[in-house]
Amino acid sequence: MRRLILLLFALFALTGPAWAQVRSVEVRAPRPFGYFVGDLVRVQVDIKVDPGFSVQAASLPQPGSVTYWLELRSITVDETRQADTARIRLNLVYQSFYAALDARALEIPGFALTVASNGQSGITTAKAQVPAWSINVSPLREVQPPPREDPLEYMRPDGRAPLLDPEPQLKWAALFAGLALLALILLARDRAWGPFGKRRGRAFAAVQRSLRGLGRRPDQDIAYREALIALHRGLDETDGRRVLADDLPAFLARHPAYRVEENGLACFFHASRLTFFGRETAAARSQWSLAEVEATAGKLAAAERMAGG
Template sequence: MVWSLLPVAALVSVPLHGATSLSFDTPRAFGYVIGDLIRHEVRVETDAGQGIEAASLPREGWINRWLLLRRVEVRREGRRRILTLEYQTFYAPLEVKNLTIPGFELQLAGSGERLAVPDWTFTTAPIRALSVLRAEGPSMRPDAAPAPLPTLGPAAASVGSGLAATGALAWWAYLSAWLPFVSRGRHFAEARRVLRDLRGLGDSREALRRGFSCLHQAFNRTSGEPLFIEGLDEFFRSHPAYDLLRDEIQDFFLASYEVFFGEGAPAPSFDLARMEALARSCQLAERRRP
């Protein structure tokens, strides 16, 4: 995940009335993922060196459900006022998507002149590619019946063994959600397979990030849209089969925020084994729904 501020890649200069000018410095408009910081600079210059009305400045805090304005700072350089804005995006897309940071208006002290700062659109992408979760092998076929033998006893034993093997394979395929008529819980079945592959890495920071990411994708696909902790109540209302797992799912989302956005936070108690257990519980809960 990219946490460093990016270099300025665009400068928009807007001529205004009288001797007032406004320039809008923005970083590159592509290549962002959830948790990245985005820095904008707005420069206002007047002959009289007027300041900016504090009441017209954007307020720090949540702008919408995925965009946080972390810092607002104004400094003076001669007749110029420089407004620095630091945003953080929390959007977790399933594919590359365009998002827009809304514009706003500033008001100059004394004259009351209003200056419009335009909207800014950028591109965000998933943290990891989804191809590993989408991969599906060919449909399973039952074992061929054994060739008949001249004596009834060994033939019956062979047929019984073949049927037992076929039944075991079919049951395993059912638990893994590989059969074409078993679609419920398949997103969490895919997450379980990825989590099993991560066992060899232990509970390293990178392994935890990959584990949280794949289980988040299962929740996003089940919900039909990116699911954040603020939307869990609505998720449980529309997917009541998961309500019995409410506490464990909420703990998962809280631990995920610590891993991805907690600066210097200790390793969470939600390890890979606990993630795999939650994925299995969600898979079974989805299959039990009416």
């Protein structure tokens, strides 16, 4: 009796993998016909197995040549778990290179997959056989068209394109061009470009333009003094009088839009005093550089625009 029990146990152990249930294999394609050379053939394979089983990646078909006329382009796997079953969905994309001379059916080879479950007693495996299926391919053109007396009858006339009236598009183009020109004029006025550069109330915009290129001068001391003089002229033109260091509080009281640059203007007057009265241009440049002069002029020009000048 004991020997019989051991024999049955060994039999169950040997046949355990065969008990793994592959419940169904279903192959679906969008259509079985109407394929030409170069077309992609998309196929969906649904495999239902017992819960706990999943496909082994090593058993999946690899992209590449399948037959002389068929190539597997890609394959993706989607596994869904449910209470009493598991579904393995394969999405395969083939490409046909069969140049058909007539309409005929071609068979896409099937393949086998391995599904496995890792249980308490070890790994249980089973085979899922995906069957072959067929597609119908067609030629791109007739092999032998019917005879014609006039060879020109084989040629089809060109399709007639409708005549389009360009006038509405031209009107819209002219309208948008006018709006763009108006926007450019308004921007030039705001930025004091071109003919608007010398209009009254844009002194600091002119100063900002005059400072461009001073940093590339070979003699930086001369360039620095010219920058300070230009900023002096901008202050004088804005206030309508000479503005000295002691006049700064009164200037800011008369022009509150520039109060945000009070510190910069104080540094400017200090650098001006060192340069023109102390003859210490190098010291002034080390304390307040030409780049800071340009930055202050730019901020004053921006405040000038905000003030509506």
